[in-house]
Structure formats: structure tokens, C-alpha cells
Amino acid sequence: MAFEPGAYMVERKCGAEEQQLVGSTQMKQAVQRARNGEDPGEMLALTYRSQVVNGFQYVVKVKTADNVFLLLKILQPPGTTRANAQFERLKVTDQIPIDF
Numbered sequence: 001m002a003f004e005p006g007a008y009m010v011e012r013k014c015g016a017e018e019q020q021l022v023g024s025t026q027m028k029q030a031v032q033r034a035r036n037g038e039d040p041g042e043m044l045a046l047t048y049r050s051q052v053v054n055g056f057q058y059v060v061k062v063k064t065a066d067n068v069f070l071l072l073k074i075l076q077p078p079g080t081t082r083a084n085a086q087f088e089r090l091k092v093t094d095q096i097p098i099d100f
Contacts, residue, residue, distance in 0.1 A: 014045035021074060021085050022062055030087035041065025069093045
């Protein structure tokens, strides 16, 4: 698959890698802070789109334990930096239809 820098790839079903990204303690804490202290509980990564920037930028559709649907914007720095993924933004949405 060819990557086109700056363009988002097509939406895909999340796998183990995306679930690990969303389920990390660091990500849960960031989401909890963004939700004014409300614990999201277990977060299930549903689908994602990615963009090649300085690393990978993800927009992940997530369902929380209390059935709240979120869009998470996450930056995964290049592997050479050995830096952890960074939570950038969160948007609460209505139930998100999935076409898979």
C-alpha cells in the first residue's frame, strides 16, 4: 500500500495495535482529563483513519464502557524517537455507524 503524505487513508476496522493505542493507561488518563474527570472505563476501538505526518496521526472511533461514542485524535511519533503516542483531541459524538 502506498502512503500519500498529508492525506488520510480510508477508514479501517481497528485491530490489536489500535486497541493497544487507545487502551493504554496514558490514553485513558488523557481522556479522563478531557472529560472533566469522568472515567471512560474500558474503551473499545472501533474504526480508524490514519495520516502520515511526522509519524502517524490517527482519528479513532471509540465506544466507552458507559456507551459514549468518541472520536480521538492521536499522534504516534516516528519509531526512531521512541516517544509514546500523544492524545491530541477528543470529540463526543452520537452513536457512530460502522460500515463493516
